[in-house]
Amino acid sequence: MSSTFPQVNQSNPDLPEGLLSFDEEFQLANRVKNRGLARERLIPFCEFTYGGYRANWHHELIAEKLEAVLRGELKRVMFFAPPRHGKSELCSVRFPAFYLGHKPQDSIIACSYAENLACTFSRATRACVRSPQYHELWPIKLSRKGDVRWQLDGKKDERPSYIAAGINGSVSGEGANLLIIDDPIKTAKQAYSKGYRDDCWNWYRLVGRTRLQPDASIILMMTRWHDDDLAGRIIQQMKEDPTSTQWEIVVLPAENLEGGEGHLPYPALWPTQYSTKALADIQKDIGLYAWWALYQQSPRIASGTVFKREWWPIVDLVPELAFKLQVWDTAFGGDDYSVCQTTGIRLKTEAPRFIGMDVWRDRPIWPDLKQAAVDQYEKHKPDVVAIELKATGISLIQDLQATHPHIPVIGIDIKNTPHPVRTAAVVTQVANGQYGLARGEWNSAFIDEHSEYPLGAHDDQVTTTVHILNLVVHGGYGTDGSKVVIFDALNQLPGADQDQRAQIAQQMSIGAGY
Structure with missing residues (x-):
């Protein structure tokens, strides 16, 4: 038994x-x-499907906004955060899976600067959807598998559930309820290429935006590279047209620094991962400009706070001018430009005090450069022509003095003053709206170069602006009392009207400082 x-x-x-x-x-x-x-909730979802996921407070903040997108309460949101701070894992990998669990009949278009990165996010999201943990929440299977396009089983239409695309890639014939744009710019070279920024903007307006359903949402996540990047253009559009679609903007700088964008409740954004010491080391390695743009989300401090785009009033009718100054920055050769800027100056009590009248910019060989200098003088008849004492500028001064003694030419000695120091000394004048521009075809390129300084490809036009302002406001360069004051130099110029020019210069307080 x-x-x-x-x-x-x-x-x-x-x-x-x-x-x-x-x-x-x-x-x-x-x-x-x-x-x-x-x-x-999104953060518990991340913890449930991704073992070891640890959320910082800024992840909680981002998740709250994304949950509002899911509920249909928030249609447009931008997130600006430093590299390697978890925004892509949360926004581009976990959130699409979370979204499709709630809305399996919807479609998502996710794009980045290149299709291969978008496909990386696509594979990670797809792996999440196929995981056992996800199936405990939503027993959803895939009917179509692929890196670029995949679809959930049971979807009632033929549209993919998820489409991955690169900026400038095609999504023709597809539609979406949610557009996710994650880092549309990869490199500084792209960021400071106006052509690439235009391509990115046109792709957003003419491709990405046009594929959305009427009630669709857009999420833009990026590290700010440039004041005129995709986010910058959308923000500018919002400012110029209050009736346009308004976005919620979440700015997350790496640390609290005076003058920057956003504000943190702690000294560092993610102190357990990036302490203030670690951030200081990063800043030393990458440099100040990249730090302010990439980590502090303040590209204007990196490249546009020097000269903001909106600081330059355009003048349709040039007012009466008391004095005209023409400044040359001549090239060393190669890819460098030679630039001549002619600027009118008004009495100190009038605003804007400076009127940029014209800019000539080219890469001439020597005989053509000399002829251009003569032509520009004859075109504008400035009271003085100032040429920087460097490169071909020295030869140009000597040649003009010998062959065209009627041209009132003087040399500009920068006295080894670094370009950023020269610029910082006069930027207040432009910030206060004191530098107007006579309307012309040259305005756009002029403003672009100034707004991109100091990380732009060229700074020749900036150099002439800085020379003009330093000559007029400070009388020249140098802090040892030996700087050349422009109205003293005027007394040495040939011509019967030299006394009148000097008198005007003194009346205008040229060289007397701010």
Whole structure:
């Protein structure tokens, strides 16, 4: 006669099979609770599907905004955050999976600066959707698999559930309920190429935006590279047209620094990952300009706070001018430009005090450069022509003095003053709206170069502006009392009207400072 005994519970030999220990019951109840939270909230979802996920406070903030997108309460949102601070994992990998769990009939277009990065996010999102943890929340299967396009089983239309694309890539024939743009710019070279920025803007307006359903949402996440990047253009559009679609903007700088964008409740954004010391080391390695743009999300401090785009009033009718100054920055050769800027100056009590009248810019060989200098003088008849004492400028001064003595030419000695120091000394004049521009075809390129300084490809026009301002406002360069004051130099110029020019210069307080 055999006896039967209850089978042993392997996890707890003291309990029959089918019965759970207190610890097991607690763990099961806790998992059921976590499962419920993971279905409802994004951060618990990340923790449930990604073992070891640890959220910082800024991830919680981003998640709150993304949940508002899911509920349809927020249609346009931008996130600006430093590299390697978890924005892509949260926004481009976990959130699309979370979104499709709630809205399996919707379609998502996700794009980045290149299709291969977009496909990387696509594979990661697809892996999340296929994971056992995800199936505990939503037992959804894939019917079409691929890196670029994939679809959930049971989708009622033929549109893919997820489409990956690069900026300038094609999404023709597709539509979406959600557009996610993650880092549309890869490199500084792209950021400071106006052509690439134009391409990015045109792709957004004419391709990405046109593929959206009427009630669709857009999420833009990026590290700010440039004042005129995609986010910058959208922000500018919002300012210029208050009736246009308004975006919510979340700015997350790496640390709290005076003058920057955004404000943190702590000294550093993610102190457990990037302490203030670690951030200081990064700043030393990458340089100040890249630091302010990429980590502080303040590209204007890096490249546009020097000269903001809106600081240059355009003048349709040039007012009466008391004095005209023409400044040359001549090239060393190669890809450098030679630039001549002619600027009218008004009395100190009038605003704008400076009127940029014209800019000539080219890469001439020597005989053509000399002829251009003569032509520009004859065109504008300035009271003085100032040429920087460098490169071909020295030869140009000597040649003009010998062959065209009627041209009132003087040399500009920068006295080894670094360009940023020269610029900082006069930027207030432009910031206060004191530098107007006579309307002309040259305005756009002029403003672009100034707004991109100091990270732009060229700074020749900036150099002439800085020379003009330093000559008029400070009288020249140097802090040792030996600087050449422009109205003293005027007394040495040939011509019967030299006394009149000097008198005007003194009346205008040229060289007297701010």
